[in-house]
Amino acid sequence: MDIRLNENNLILEPAIDEIVSCLYRQDESKGFDKLQNLLPVIENTIEDYLQASNDDKRVESEKINSILLQLLSAMEKRDIIVMADILKYELISCLRY
């Protein structure tokens, strides 16, 4: 599990950096497309994280859900600043094990 989580993170972090770069460079459509393609990896990473986590899984699950809801809200509003912050600084740090 730990190995798979680490492998996912190795894919996730640079991919999220690339998405964030697109958003900051105001290449929105490219950023959104890349995010769309990355969603399965994010999903798998969250799953692996929750399984591997030693902390209270309910608390962890709620924390991740909250971040994802904020991300979704920002995506709906096309708020690229908040999206970039959530992806780069909140989602990644939350999923680090």
Add this chain to the structure above:
Amino acid sequence: MNFYMQNMTTLKKKHLNVYDILKNNSYDSKDEDYELDIEDISIMRSADGYNILNITKSGENYRMNSIYSLEYETNKWLENINSHQINKVFLLMGFGNGYYVEKLLEHIKNDDIVILYEPNIEIFKFVLENFELEKILLKNNLHIFIGNNMLDDLKDFLKRLIYINNISSQSIIILPQYARLFPKELDLFCTTIRDNNQRVMMGERTNASFGKIIVNNTFSNIQFLDECNTINDYNNVFPKDVPAIIVSAGPSLAKNMEQLNKAKGKAVIFSVDRALEQLYSEDILPDYTVTIDPKKPLDFFGKGYSVEVPLFTCLESNSNILKVHKGKKIFFKASPFIDSVLYKIGKGIFYNWNTGGSVATAAFTICVQMGFKKIILVGQDLAYAEDGKTSHVGNIANVIDSYKEKWVEGINGETIRSRLDWFEYLNWFGDCIEACKDIGLEVIDATEGGAKIRGTQIMKLSEAIEKFCYKEVFVDKIEKKMKHSYVKKDLLRIEKQIDKGLLELELIKKKAITTSVLCEKMVKKCQRKTAEDKTGKLLTERIMKANEYMAHKLIFPLVDSYITQEAQLIMKDVFHLTDDKDQDMEASFTYSKKIYQLIEKATDDINKIICENFKRWSEGDQNI
């Protein structure tokens, strides 16, 4: 001194227009166009120690920058900013907290320009109060426009700044969140830029395609300087309370042109070339007619009729039209070189206007320069007729190219179909009428149809004639008293200057040949990476001196005009740079060599045109 006072002091020094707006509060927050729903502006602190803005609008929060790292965000943004071209123009919407602007100004070259439009004055004021902006505001290459009130200033600035050589080096940048916060203002901003670009391209297409024809026409038309007048002779010759009527060939002319006979003798009637046929068919004789187009088809100049009324025209207008016209020519504009020749003999043509691009706009400038205080526009539709297809009087329907379509406001507030070029003229009229308010000019749009022209009083032609055309004017008497502008002595002096011009062409040709060789040498030096050694510097200096030598010749503007079309295609690429300095220099000298080759050929062509078309006055007079 607090931030606000310090920033305002700097604004007063460098951005006086902006300072005036803020100082006088000359923006009305109760104006219905003004964004009222900015509820709050506050400051948040980012994790990397910067103050960022948080704006609340319509109940929603807009965090303007990253709460974690403004530096990382800005550095990523800058990666997208291409500063490889020279003389770039960055059109930036949004000031934000100033950090993006500061970093952009550091990133670009000193020759690049940043035109910044902040749509919301409250945001700008807040930033002035809470951030130190002196470093940004002192930059010479930054030009600021704030709020709706300054959009017209932005438009005027773009008109002065953007021309064919930098139009492709513009970059439009919208600061984060501004597109979401101010979609209407973004639309206005982009429309202003786009409209200006279209204006530039239209002007350049005109100039480029007419270059050779202008030279041909000039030397065919120069014979008419004998027995002509110039616009100089018409300053204030008509009483101030007599209006001018400009008759254009829009579809609405058919509705009301029969009224024009009631104005005859009580107004001075100017007909554009294309309206002549219609007027003559209704036995309406204008007092003057106007033509400017170097390629105007003969059929559009009173087809089937002998036109004898005096003709306001340019030396570069279609020579075939000037030949068939039977009356007196009145030149209001000379072409390059001849313009200088006339000034040299002390009889230059004084006309300081931009013609506006159409015969109707040119007629308008002529009337203003002549001193008319009231101008009545007839047939000035600047739009298709109600059927959406008819473009000119006489039920002429031009094929509608939907790519060039433009929808505008009609005189009754409805939306009507127009064209891109008419839209340019519509804006031109609005701007010109606004600029002429100071001289007490009144413009009445008596077209009774078409587009709404900003700044005009709209009324029926019959009402306009009743209200404004009451004083008698005797145009024939004024014309009979007019002495010709150029006497024989003047014509012979002009002839002598043209002979000097022919000699100058030979000198320019020789210089172009040698300079072309110098450019070839520089290309080889660039390939060997020795362009900047002592020899390279000497060669470059010789090329620069050669340019100066040619440019100082009186006839050079004519050569320049002749090669414009081909030179433009070459010059566009000169402004694109790569990362390799030697490669860029080699490209620059390669293009320059092509230009000098064009100049060499142009001198031969122009020489031939002058010899074939110019009828010397000295040959007709054995006593000289």
